[in-house]
Amino acid sequence: MSPALLGLHDVQKWFGGVHALKGVDFTLAAGEVHVLLGENGAGKSTLMGVLSGAIVPDAGEIRIAGEPVRFASPRDAHAAGVAMIPQELDLVPGLDIAANLFLGNEITGAGVLQGRRMRDAAQELLAKAGVALDAGLLVSSLRIGERQLVAIAKALAADARILVMDEPSAALSSVEADHLMRVVRDLKARGVGVVYISHRLEEVARIADRVTVMRDGQVVGECPPQAPQAELVRLLVGRPLSDLFPPRASRVGKPILHLHRAAFDPARPRAGWQAPRDVSLTVHEGEIVGLAGLMGVGRTELLGALYGFGAVGRWSGTVEMRGAAARLGTIGAARRAGIAYVTDDRRGTGLVLHHTVAQNTLMSIWRRVTPFGLASRGLERRRVAEAMENYDVRPRLPAAKVVNLSGGNQQKVVFAKELMNGPSLLLLDEPTRGVDVGAKTEIYRRLRGLAEQGLGVLVASSELTELLGLCDRIVVMRAGRTVHAFGADAGEDAVRAVCESGDEERAA
Ligand SMILES: Nc1ncnc2c1ncn2[C@@H]1O[C@H](COP(=O)(O)OP(=O)(O)OP(=O)(O)O)[C@@H](O)[C@H]1O
Numbered sequence: 326m327s328p329a330l331l332g333l334h335d336v337q338k339w340f341g342g343v344h345a346l347k348g349v350d351f352t353l354a355a356g357e358v359h360v361l362l363g364e365n366g367a368g369k370s371t372l373m374g375v376l377s378g379a380i381v382p383d384a385g386e387i388r389i390a391g392e393p394v395r396f397a398s399p400r401d402a403h404a405a406g407v408a409m410i411p412q413e414l415d416l417v418p419g420l421d422i423a424a425n426l427f428l429g430n431e432i433t434g435a436g437v438l439q440g441r442r443m444r445d446a447a448q449e450l451l452a453k454a455g456v457a458l459d460a461g462l463l464v465s466s467l468r469i470g471e472r473q474l475v476a477i478a479k480a481l482a483a484d485a486r487i488l489v490m491d492e493p494s495a496a497l498s499s500v501e502a503d504h505l506m507r508v509v510r511d512l513k514a515r516g517v518g519v520v521y522i523s524h525r526l527e528e529v530a531r532i533a534d535r536v537t538v539m540r541d542g543q544v545v546g547e548c549p550p551q552a553p554q555a556e557l558v559r560l561l562v563g564r565p566l567s568d569l570f571p572p573r574a575s576r577v578g579k580p581i582l583h584l585h586r587a588a589f590d591p592a593r594p595r596a597g598w599q600a601p602r603d604v605s606l607t608v609h610e611g612e613i614v615g616l617a618g619l620m621g622v623g624r625t626e627l628l629g630a631l632y633g634f635g636a637v638g639r640w641s642g643t644v645e646m647r648g649a650a651a652r653l654g655t656i657g658a659a660r661r662a663g664i665a666y667v668t669d670d671r672r673g674t675g676l677v678l679h680h681t682v683a684q685n686t687l688m689s690i691w692r693r694v695t696p697f698g699l700a701s702r703g704l705e706r707r708r709v710a711e712a713m714e715n716y717d718v719r720p721r722l723p724a725a726k727v728v729n730l731s732g733g734n735q736q737k738v739v740f741a742k743e744l745m746n747g748p749s750l751l752l753l754d755e756p757t758r759g760v761d762v763g764a765k766t767e768i769y770r771r772l773r774g775l776a777e778q779g780l781g782v783l784v785a786s787s788e789l790t791e792l793l794g795l796c797d798r799i800v801v802m803r804a805g806r807t808v809h810a811f812g813a814d815a816g817e818d819a820v821r822a823v824c825e826s827g828d829e830e831r832a833a
């Protein structure tokens with residue numbers, strides 16, 4: 326038998342006192358899609374960091390086509406044919422797409438950068454990855470899902486034998502995710518070995534040749550790709566999980582947010598920023614309302630404009646909070662109105678990475694814990710401990726720097742921080758991106774619990790199954806407009822059809 330394309334043997338890694346990899350074995354064959362599953366903090370990204378040269382292991386061996394290799398840097402891994410789409414994208418926002426695609430591999434002719442050629446080659450790469458974006462756009466102007474697509478194109482540019490995708494679909498809507506599945510199948514047909522990490526279990530059966538589950542730094546089992554999701558979940562979280570979603574609202578109260586034919590006029594319109602143009606919806610006390618739609622229809626922009634984040638401008642039409650006209654448009658106004666916001670970009674806007682979990686958690690209430698300008702260390706400590714417990718932030722180390730937490734645990738810190746303030750309306754954009762299935766259940770349960778106490782929630786998600794399971798109502802958007810509203814009993818196909826169709830109806 327020929328040796329595996331890739332073999333990782335008995336890999337160990339310590340981060341200070343954290344034993345992140347406890348002797349992991351992992352193999353990959355040419356043309357194989359090997360899905361790697363595991364809870365937040367299980368060690369998936371660390372293992373792939375070892376493979377891609379970003380992390381030097383404390384012990385263990387890497388073999389490529391049977392030959393032992395040693396990667397001291399990503400450059401070494403790259404030279405050996407390993408490419409990686411990291412979980413937290415490493416694109417440079419201030420450069421355009423073309424420059425990002427060729428970063429470190431710039432095309433030069435006679436020592437001069439060949440801008441034109443690079444732009445053309447970049448456009449070709451984008452086309453190959455099925456991405457309809459202009460290579461001249463600045464990465465900073467792209468939404469999260471589009472950045473993911475660019476990162477995928479960038480990895481494809483490397484022409485690798487081994488491609489690691491660390492949650493590549495996390496911010497993609499169903500259409501883009503379908504496309505990603507096709508790209509992966511195409512790579513497979515060309516003999517590329519793909520490691521695919523995802524928390525979206527419904528993807529497993531669609532692309533996996535093999536499934537490995539990690540927990541707590543170890544491989545705990547393999548699963549046939551066709552295994553029922555319940556089986557995957559049991560291996561993943563180590564116990565059966567009865568219900569992913571909590572029961573829906575038993576009753577709703579008065580309207581908190583009411584928009585009728587509301588539009589937002591940005592002071593400085595930006596290409597690609599879909600301003601809310603005609604939005605009608607109401608969020609009541611105790612209600613969780615979902616925003617559905619394809620990438621770019623303006624869900625993120627709607628939430629951002631309500632919170633005063635992402636653009637300066639003015640609302641027109643009816644914009645009411647608790648029955649009174651509200652002047653929203655700045656973060657200060659939003660917070661005074663009792664609005665909290667969890668963005669879809671935890672690195673860019675949600676967290677201060679080099680601060681500790683405790684500092685980040687307390688950020689939104691600093692003035693409240695110190696009512697007389699005096700910090701109460703004991704009270705602070707209690708609030709942080711409580712929040713970490715509530716949102717199951719692991720490891721339970723308030724002094725840990727956020728940058729060192731796993732992706733899913735960073736997201737839990739964002740939650741803890743935003744809800745610390747006791748808001749009356751919570752705006753959520755991709756709230757469970759990168760969060761494992763066990764922790765998702767916890768977050769859903771907690772949201773429902775807060776709603777039962779009178780909180781209203783408006784949540785945008787690219788995962789339709791999440792909206793269908795969680796929400797009391799789902800409002801579909803297209804091109805900055807609300808076009809249809811569904812009740813809790815809506816079927817997935819019906820909602821999907823409205824998201825993807827072009828004819829316009831008005832939301833109730
Ligand atoms: N640079 C670091 N310093 C300290 N601890 C770290 C560092 N990187 C990772 N860890 C810890 O190692 C463990 C494994 O983290 P890793 O990022 O590999 O998890 P993961 O399986 O990718 O999780 P997720 O699904 O949340 O992305 C976690 O406990 C994490 O806090």
Ligand SMILES: [Mg+2]
Pocket residue numbers: 369370371412491731732733
């Ligand atoms: Mg990870």
